[in-house]
Amino acid sequence: MNSAPLAPSITVFKGDRSKLESKVNLLERIQPSYFKGEVDKIFKKSWLPVTSTVELPEPGSFIVVDVPPLKASIVVVRGSDGEVRAFYNICRHRANKLEMSERGVKKSFACEFHGWNYSTRGKLVGVTDETQFVGLDKNDYGLIAVHCEVWETFVFVNFDDKPSQTLKEWLGVMHDGYQGFFDTREQIAHWSITVKANWHVTINAFTEGYHSLFLHKATLPDYQGGNDNPMRHRPFLEIMEHHGRYSAKANPLHKMTPVEKLCYEAGRLMYPAFPHIDTSAPNFPTSVNPGRVENWAFDITELFPCFVLINGVNWHQCMWFWPIDENHTEIRVIDYAYPAQTIGDHLSHSYFRVRNREVFREDISTMEAIHASLKTGVMADVVLSQQEMLLQKHYAVAKEMMEHA
Amino acid sequence: MNSKHPTHATPIKHTLPAPFKNLEHLVGEWALPNEQVRYAKLVSISKAHLQVFFDEMLPQAKAIMDFLAPHEIKNLQGDLLTLYHLLVTFVETAHPIELNWETTNIEFSEEPTRLNFHGPSAQH
Numbered sequence: 001m002n003s004a005p006l007a008p009s010i011t012v013f014k015g016d017r018s019k020l021e022s023k024v025n026l027l028e029r030i031q032p033s034y035f036k037g038e039v040d041k042i043f044k045k046s047w048l049p050v051t052s053t054v055e056l057p058e059p060g061s062f063i064v065v066d067v068p069p070l071k072a073s074i075v076v077v078r079g080s081d082g083e084v085r086a087f088y089n090i091c092r093h094r095a096n097k098l099e100m101s102e103r104g105v106k107k108s109f110a111c112e113f114h115g116w117n118y119s120t121r122g123k124l125v126g127v128t129d130e131t132q133f134v135g136l137d138k139n140d141y142g143l144i145a146v147h148c149e150v151w152e153t154f155v156f157v158n159f160d161d162k163p164s165q166t167l168k169e170w171l172g173v174m175h176d177g178y179q180g181f182f183d184t185r186e187q188i189a190h191w192s193i194t195v196k197a198n199w200h201v202t203i204n205a206f207t208e209g210y211h212s213l214f215l216h217k218a219t220l221p222d223y224q225g226g227n228d229n230p231m232r233h234r235p236f237l238e239i240m241e242h243h244g245r246y247s248a249k250a251n252p253l254h255k256m257t258p259v260e261k262l263c264y265e266a267g268r269l270m271y272p273a274f275p276h277i278d279t280s281a282p283n284f285p286t287s288v289n290p291g292r293v294e295n296w297a298f299d300i301t302e303l304f305p306c307f308v309l310i311n312g313v314n315w316h317q318c319m320w321f322w323p324i325d326e327n328h329t330e331i332r333v334i335d336y337a338y339p340a341q342t343i344g345d346h347l348s349h350s351y352f353r354v355r356n357r358e359v360f361r362e363d364i365s366t367m368e369a370i371h372a373s374l375k376t377g378v379m380a381d382v383v384l385s386q387q388e389m390l391l392q393k394h395y396a397v398a399k400e401m402m403e404h405a
Numbered sequence: 406m407n408s409k410h411p412t413h414a415t416p417i418k419h420t421l422p423a424p425f426k427n428l429e430h431l432v433g434e435w436a437l438p439n440e441q442v443r444y445a446k447l448v449s450i451s452k453a454h455l456q457v458f459f460d461e462m463l464p465q466a467k468a469i470m471d472f473l474a475p476h477e478i479k480n481l482q483g484d485l486l487t488l489y490h491l492l493v494t495f496v497e498t499a500h501p502i503e504l505n506w507e508t509t510n511i512e513f514s515e516e517p518t519r520l521n522f523h524g525p526s527a528q529h
Contacts, residue, residue: 189440190524218506257503258463263496266470334524343473343489347496353440354497361511361520 006386010229012291013389015239019400020392027380030198030371035326042305042401043069043323046242047149047156047163047170049307051076052318054153054185054336055103056084060120063103064089068322068330070159074146075099075109079121084150086157087122087143098143109143118143151175153182154318172240174301177287182316185336189353192332195364197371199306199323200394202331205363206308206319207300207390209234209248215366219359223272224297226251236291237389242304244393247289250274250297260351267348268314268338271298272355277313302390304397314338315352327371333360420484421491424472425465428491431458436490441522443497448510448517452501455509459502462495 006013028034050065062077073089075098091098091111098111098118108125109118117126122143127133147158149167156167168175195202205211209232212224225232229249237246256264256273269275274297279289288311289296298312308319320332335353340346373379384391419432435458437443447455469492473485481489501509510517 187524190522192521192523193519218504218511219500221504257499259466259496259499259503262466262470266474340478343476343478344470346478347470347493350440350493350496354444355500357444357520358500358511361517365511 009233009386011234011387012236013239013386014237014291015244017239017389019396020239020389021396022384022386022392023381024384024391024395025380026198026200026374026382027377029200030326030374032326035198035323037402038323038398039069042398044159045164045401046305047158047165047167048305049154049156049303049318049320050074050086051155052153052182052187052334052336053078053084053150053155054187056155058105060105060107061103062099062106062109062120064099064101066322067157067159068324072146072159073097074157075143076148076155076157077120080107080119081121083121084148084155085122086146086148086155088146090144091116092124092141092143093127152178152180153185170242171303172243174240174243174245174287177285177290179283179285181285181288181311182336184339185316186339187334188315188337188349189335189357190333191357191360192330193364194324194328194330195367196327197329197367198326198374199321199329200398201370201374202329202364202367203302203306203308203321203394204391205367206310207244207302207394208388209246209300210385210387215362216359219355219362220272222251222254223274224248224251226253231387233387235293238290239389239393242397243302244304244390245287245290245299245301246390247291247293247299248297249293250295252295260355263344263347263351266344267340267342268345270315270337270348270352271312274298275313300390302394304394317356327375329367331364419487421488422472422484425469425488428461428465431461431491432487434458435494436487437494438490439522440497443494444517444520444522446494447498447501450509452506452509455498456502459495459499462491466492466495 051063055063056078059078059080059082062075064073064075066073074086075089076086078084089098091113093114093116096111096113099109115128119125122145124138124141127138147163149156151167151171212220212232234246235249238244254273260273264273279292279296289299298310301309303309306321310317315335315337318334322330324330335356337349340349421429437446469488473489476485
């Protein structure tokens, strides 16, 4: 129970801190039996974002997504009726993997084994040599659906038989807070890497700004901080029932490099340069710069359990930290940006994605070392500052789900 | 997906439009067609080698941008496409020079070849 007063900082803290703890046992969380419990009690019970509607622009558009903790492959498809649905990627005949390509546009899905054919709405519509299946009712053999809902541009799935909360309940105050902010974006970067580190260790690297002064001194020497905020404290940090978020403050003294200036003058300002935007305007989305901080740079939101959303004015980044087992995590990153109309816009995108990629590469550089240290068993606990409060939140939510699910 | 970009089945032209003929000797090495190969190039060379490319490109980068500006990216072909790839390679490799890195790679980064590239940016 955390009833300690807050230390002085510029940070405005919002939300219930009563369940947060500043000391967290990570050693117990990297044990195989603990991870098995997390799969059952966390990953099977949570709403999990898996893709974006940007990837599903027209009826028949589909994308195949692997969900490593559930050992599941799912097909997310925009049906002929425009609805987005998710199905296990399994043919109902002999359980072959149905769709082999990663993405595309199809009128139907045909299994390569015996040609069973499914509509984009998941119905079994064709059985090869059907008369040889005595008494077969095709209505009983549609694709197996996964609970699927769309929020803003994000497609969520839930593997529970009966989700205990709707997606709206799961998202809480964020649900109505973006009002189309992510619409009309296009994908500009997509990377992945598998690291030998526990998933908690990996997501923790992206939900605090305390490290930025040190780890990012080569890639981001002056994008935050400045004379009035030398330790780069977060100006706003909020703890929600499941999720957490903070805002980062831009450094008004940031000096653009010549190539950064060239690109961003030809297109739009993107990280690590931040345009001024009047977030106090009456209709501005309440979840973008939710603390209405001055010199706002971007927000970082952890959608529990394993997704991080980073959003600035002209871009947003989706990051997944999918556990494969207690020792390995697949990290997927997709960057989206305002739609490019001109060559200058494309160059702006290019500059952004490369600066962003290099920062990401720095962020992943500590994970395997941390995991290896924890595996020695010498040190069980880590200690977290109030600037790392989203990590405290992460572990409090995980603990509650492990104890009560 | 992103259909705005030209397909890169298009053969690479080793010539540049007339105003930039003086940069043609850079084309074979630096007019690279997608993020993945530009990244692989970056982490495989010395900073001194990169510096030579950077120093040649910087004075003409704005003029190249202005020259390409009237065009739509999906219509770029031939020497215009080559010029664009030269410019994008410059943009995507400038940071080790501009941020005064010791090398072209990040000091404490993971082994660079472990990063996988997917989607539209892996193709252009």
